[in-house]
Amino acid sequence: MPHEAIQLNTEFQLLHVIGLMSGTSTDGLDIISVELFPEDENIRYKILKTKFIPYADEFSLLLKSSPSLSGRGLRKLDVELGIYFGNEVKKFCQENDLYPDLIASHGHTVFHQPDEGYTMQIACGAALAATCGYPVVNDFRQGDVSLGGQGAPLVPIGDALLFSEYDYCVNLGGFANISCEAENKRIAWDICPLNVVLNELAALIGMKYDENGQIAYSGKLIPEMLTKLDSLEFYKLPPPKSLGTEWVQVHISPILSQYESYAVEDRIHTYTAHAAGRIAQSLKKEQGKALFSGGGCNNLFLMEKIGANSAATIVKAEPVLRDFKEALIFALLGYLRWHKYPSTIRSVTGASATLPAGAVFLPKGD
Numbered sequence: 452m453p454h455e456a457i458q459l460n461t462e463f464q465l466l467h468v469i470g471l472m473s474g475t476s477t478d479g480l481d482i483i484s485v486e487l488f489p490e491d492e493n494i495r496y497k498i499l500k501t502k503f504i505p506y507a508d509e510f511s512l513l514l515k516s517s518p519s520l521s522g523r524g525l526r527k528l529d530v531e532l533g534i535y536f537g538n539e540v541k542k543f544c545q546e547n548d549l550y551p552d553l554i555a556s557h558g559h560t561v562f563h564q565p566d567e568g569y570t571m572q573i574a575c576g577a578a579l580a581a582t583c584g585y586p587v588v589n590d591f592r593q594g595d596v597s598l599g600g601q602g603a604p605l606v607p608i609g610d611a612l613l614f615s616e617y618d619y620c621v622n623l624g625g626f627a628n629i630s631c632e633a634e635n636k637r638i639a640w641d642i643c644p645l646n647v648v649l650n651e652l653a654a655l656i657g658m659k660y661d662e663n664g665q666i667a668y669s670g671k672l673i674p675e676m677l678t679k680l681d682s683l684e685f686y687k688l689p690p691p692k693s694l695g696t697e698w699v700q701v702h703i704s705p706i707l708s709q710y711e712s713y714a715v716e717d718r719i720h721t722y723t724a725h726a727a728g729r730i731a732q733s734l735k736k737e738q739g740k741a742l743f744s745g746g747g748c749n750n751l752f753l754m755e756k757i758g759a760n761s762a763a764t765i766v767k768a769e770p771v772l773r774d775f776k777e778a779l780i781f782a783l784l785g786y787l788r789w790h791k792y793p794s795t796i797r798s799v800t801g802a803s804a805t806l807p808a809g810a811v812f813l814p815k816g817d
Contacts, residue, residue, distance in 0.1 A: 467551045470779055470785065471555065476625040482504065483498060483782060501778075533574045552585075552586070565596045565601045571593075579812070581814060588812075601800045603693035604799065606628070607796055607799050623646070627644075640691060644698075647699060652718055652719050660746075670719055672720060679706050680721075720752075736763060741766065748773050788808060793806060795808050
């Protein structure tokens with residue numbers, strides 16, 4: 452299995468990789484510069500530099516509306532985003548005197564419909580490589596989907612290789628997801644929508660997000676709304692399973708719209724309580740240790756509710772890792788792809804086979 456100790460060959464070597472991550476919450480671009488290298492028949496990492504680049508409000512709205520663009524408009528945005536990422540990589544390298552071997556870009560998810568056989572993350576790899584001047588690996592999900600998999604989560608390979616001392620690795624981003632070992636194999640799944648919903652609700656009162664969970668603290672529970680959310684069929688399904696914004700629009704948005712007469716604070720309180728319950732229920736080992744990362748770690752109300760409903764030991768990742776763990780792991784995925792090593796896990800995604808995930812784009816020759 453690809454998550455077990457890798458039998459390194461002579462092709463494996465230290466690589467300086469820059470990882471790029473643009474999440475479904477459309478708040479900005481995470482950039483991480485990391486050295487990845489073989490050690491003790493495994494992969495180790497050293498974080499060099501990080502940077503978060505917030506998106507302008509207009510650009511964030513454009514990304515959110517990208518699923519409704521025409522084919523021509525979406526292709527244009529794909530190329531423009533690749534150029535934008537490439538320019539930001541160039542500036543990041545110049546500011547920090549960096550000379551990476553490789554860029555690994557998750558891109559920005561527009562569509563994710565694995566049951567229909569497709570997924571799409573924009574930020575054109577060819578445009579990115581041509582703009583920044585470095586080799587690029589991107590489009591990490593479609594290969595797995597084409598083999599019948601969910602194309603997500605892909606982070607568990609990094610959880611297994613880099614954070615094996617934890618029983619669970621939980622990421623609290625646009626969606627909450629988890630990975631763990633079960634019956635001697637790695638499994639993972641999307642737990643529930645998180646910031647992709649909370650940020651939309653916060654926007655109704657002029658806020659970009661619920662800072663520290665203060666809005667949730669100020670609200671009151673809407674019991675009927677909580678019951679409807681907890682009763683969604685997705686939560687009864689076994690893994691592998693994954694979520695996309697389309698699922699939110701079909702299943703979450705109609706429930707939220709039924710309670711528009713209630714204060715936004717009450718809806719945020721209730722949805723946060725719902726998400727906390729789903730996440731806590733996923734931590735089944737009473738003596739287990741769970742590593743939490745992602746922006747949701749800063750939501751004190753959410754973390755408090757998770758802790759109150761789970762007997763597991765909850766460990767917040769250190770601040771840099773908390774904010775850049777996904778970008779770090781996509782840098783690892785780029786590293787594995789560069790060495791042509793399988794980086795998907797069939798027990799996680801449900802695909803018929805593993806593969807070296809990602810497409811490679813080279814910059815122009817000298």
